[in-house]
Amino acid sequence: MAKRHLGSAVYIAGLGIALACSGALTPSAHAQTPRPISGQPEAGTPEILVTARRRAEDPQNVPIALTVFGGAELxxxxxxxxxxxxRQAPSLQIIGNNPRNTNINIRGLGANIGLQNDGLENGVGVYVDDVYYARTGQATFDLIDIDHIELLRGPQGTLFGKNTTAGALSIYTREPSFEPDVRADATVGSRGSYQVRGSASAPLSDSVAIRLSAAQTSHEGYVFNTASGRRINDYNNFSVRGQVLAELGNVKIRLIGDYGRQHEDGYAPVNTGIAAERATPAGVTSVIPNGITLRASRAGYVLPAIDPFSRKVDLDVTPQARMEQGGGSAKVDWTLPNHILTSITAYRFWNWSPRNDADGTSLPILTAAYNESKQTQFTQEFRFASAGKHTIDYVIGAFYFHQSLDSHNLTSYGSAAPIWLLGADNPRNQAALNGFAVTGDSTLRTNSYAAFGQATWNISARLALTVGARYTNETKDGTFVQTVAGASLATLSPADQAIAVATRAAFGAPNAYDIHTNESNLSGQANLSYRFSDTVLGYATFARGYKSGGLTLTNVAANVPKTIAPESIDHYEIGLKTRTADHVATLNLAAFWTIDRNYQATISDPFRTTTYVSNVGAVRSRGVEIEGTVAPVTGLTAYGSLTYLDASYRSFKDSPCPIENVATTCDLSGRVLPGAPKWSAALGGEYSRPVSGKVSAYIGGDYSYRSGIFFAANLSKYSYIPGYSLVNARVGARIGEKLDLSLWARNLFDQHYYTVLQPGAFNTGLITGYLGDPRVVGVTGRVHF
Structure with a gap:
């Protein structure tokens, strides 16, 4: 069935491209409107044009919460x-311990932080050149040759291909140009860091141009493994992209192919503390049973000193991650009388292959623990939009998405597993666990169809009403199979064999199931905007968002539901966008209130070494955002933004309790949502001044702050990450736009901070965390001609 749908979509896409090309009667010379490249312009210069509403617009004229980042500024x-x-977008939170388990949230919503679940969609859509990226790991590669990035906050389903309930991150790369364009930069820095990036564009004829971009980035490991004597948690990324642009009469065709690779020894957490006690609801405390200190003592293992920012670990398995992704897309814009017909056809793949030391010691407790994924996706989008400004402007479209995702999980136990996990190292326990392996294989097939539309009624020169709707039908088919293997138990007595079999069953037993969902939904929004003057725009929005349900594709307890209900979102927002008449300064405000029902949360069960996804009731996200830019004098530009966020569980009565609580379930209703800082801020700017001829010297800096958050969904006090501030700085000289040489520092004051903090494996009381990057100082040379 999926293959038939895929073949039909490919045929329709090919037919649309063929029809578009048939309308190109004669080639013409290129007549491209210049696109500015700075997101924080100096006085009098034009801003970047955004396509948040599927037409090129000044962002100050778009009545939604929107932040734009220019490629040149980045x-x-x-x-x-x-x-x-x-760091420059306070409402954006990106949290994770590796690319696969990266979660992107906006205003605290999008995906519950923790391990990624294959059977769930993301609430924040990531798009690169209008192509939807279904797995967040696909977006963790280097950004190269960027034109600009648009961060849209709030539900965006009535214009974007895939339904996005919390917002969208749209990344646009530079198009091929019909004038020769060459850009390159090289960086060397401390901690073995270097980066080389380059792009070149040139015309092949009056109607065809090409562009090639590539980047290589690397740094040495930020953590030292005492067991191997090697540095780990390094970074090694290679990316390449090729493009062809053809402008044939009234048809514009853009073909893009890209490939990226990350090969790293990385993603190892450090030990940050030991939880020794737990308490009953009445406050009676007791020692955590079978804790990390006791286990280490009986295994004869000396625990490393708790000193997380010495950046040392003691691991017998070198953590590794191998990730590859790539794909191709074809975008065709066919200009018709007063309309534009657009077709976007894309295929992508993503492969993830890690190796982890999940026990966090140099003992052979777990000899393997990893989850490999192989994903492919096909998307086809059609849009038909009015062109120009009319009494009624509109866009209608259709979207098809197919995803195939296969995952392979392996957990195998070594010779130290009996003493560590069972408390005794004897022949029976050795036979039961040493060499015992649990394998889980899952498949997911997703087919999503949608029709969407949005219309703006320009009631007067100042007042406009926008309404939009989206109908979605989505099916998910999943399978899960768990198998086990181990050494023969024939040498044991019948009594010991029975105990060994029961021991193995406690760590993994054969299991298999198939699961299916089929959902349909109608969502939409209404937006009323009023222009108080040429420089002041106010708006109010109501949106009904929808996030499709999901599947649990892992081994879970029998009483855990294997299907997850869809989320329903009611979103209210008011905003004000202002700008001075000479464009010297902008100041934008937004206040929002969002209720998310049937919130999908990743739950870590402290009494089972597993995670699963469940609907926890409702959550609420509300707050205020302020952002602005200013260029008061020639050469000086500055930006600032502040977000106050109040995000909380409104109903979560049966959460698994954290490790410090003896109870089985806890009521978290009214408590703060994990991963949602109450206060976030960003501030920065640059001052440049001519020193000789075309040579200008400059100095710049960027400051960011985030208040404390809980990482774990059950709000364990041991998962609380304190707030922190980061400062970046740079100083350099430029010769026009041709040459730039700078000295810079990231994390200038070498701030110690965590990105992840949580109880470690086996519920032993060990707390582990992932560290933020230390200070790095470097020199970058950049040319453009």
């Missing part, structure tokens, strides 16, 4: 990953 600030991007 280059100046040495921002080359989306993780670094969040």
């Amino acid at each position: 280059d100046k600030q040495n921002v080359f990953t989306i993780d670094q991007l969040q």
Whole structure:
């Protein structure tokens, strides 16, 4: 069935492209409207044009909460990953312990932080050149040759291909140009860091141009493994992209192919503390049974000193991660009388292959623990939009998405497992666990169809009403099979064999199931905007969002539901966008209130070494955002933003309790949502001044702050990450736009901070965490001609 749907979609896409090309009667010379490249312009310069409403617009005229990052500004600030991007966007949170388990949230919503679940969709849509990326791991590669990035906050389902309930991160790369364009930069820095990036574009004829971009980034490990004597948690990324642009009469065709690879020894947590006690609801405390200290003592293992920011671990398995992704897309814009017909056809793949030391020691407790994934996706989108400004402007479209995701999980136990896990190292326990392996294989097939539309009624020159709707039908088919294997138990007595069999069953037993969902939904929004003056725009929005249900594709207890209900979102927002008449300054405000019912949360069960997804009731996200830019004098630009966020569980009565609580379930209703800082802020700017001829010297800096958050869904006090501030700085010189040489520092004051903090494996009381990057100082040279 899925293959037939896929073949039909490919045929329709090919037919649409063929029809579009048939309308190109004669080639014409290129007549491209210049696109500015700075997101924080100086006085009098034009802003970036955004396509948040599927037409090129000044962002100050778009009545939604929207932040724009210019590619040139990102280059100046040495921002080359989306993780670094969040330092300048307080409402954006990117949290995870590796690319696969990265979660992107906006205003506290999108995905419950923790391990990624294959059977769930993401609430924040990531798009690169209008192509939807279904797995967040696909977005963790280097950003290269970026034109601009748009961060849209709030539900966006009525215009974007895939339904996105919390917002969208739209990344746009530079198109091929019909004038020769060459850009390159090289960086060397401390801690073995280097980066080389380059792009070149040139015309092949009056109607065809090409562009090639590539980047290689690397740094040495930020953590030292005492067991192997090697540095780990390094970074090694290679990315390449090729493009062809053809403008044939009234048809514009853009073909893109890209490939990325990350090969790293990385993603090992450090030990941050030991939880020794737990308490009953009445406050009676007791020692955590079979804790880490007792286990280490009976195994004869000396626990490393708790000193997380010495950046040392003691692991017998070197953590590794191998990730590859790539794909191709074809975008065709066919200009018709007063309309534009757009077709976007894309295929992508993503492969993830890690190796972990899940026990966190140099003992052979777990000899293997990993989850490999192989994903492919096909998307087809059609849009038919009015062109120009009319009494009624509209866009209608259709979207098809197919995903195939196969995962392979392996957990195998070594010779130290009996003493560590069972408390005794004897022949029976050795036979039961040493060499015992549990394998889990899952498949997911998703087919999603949608029709969407949005219309704006320009009631007057100042007042406009926008309404939109989206109908979605989505099916998910999943399978899960768990198998076990181990050494023969024939040498044991019948009594010991029975005990060994029961021991193995406690760690893994054969299991298999098939599961299916089929859902349909109608969502939409209404937006009323009023222009108080040429420089002040106000708006109010109501949106009904929808996030499809999911499947649990792992080994869970029999009483855990294997299907997850869809989320339903009611979103209210008011905002004000202002700008001075000379464009010297902007100041935008937004206040929002969002109720998310049937919230899908990743639950870690402290009494079973597993996680699963469940609907926990309702959550609420509300707050205020303020952001602005200013260029008061020639050469000086500055930006600032502040977010106050109040995100909480409104109903979560049966949460598994954290490790410090003896009770089986806890009521978290009214408690703060994990991963949602109450206060976030960003501030930065740059001042440049001519020193000789075309040579200008400059100095710049960026500051970001986030208040404390809980990482675990059950709000364990041991998962609380304190707030922290980061400062980046740069100083350098430029010769026009041709040459730039800078000295820079990231995390200038070498701030110690965590990105993840949580109880470790086996519920032993050991607390582990992932550290933020230390200070790195470097030199970058950049040319453009």
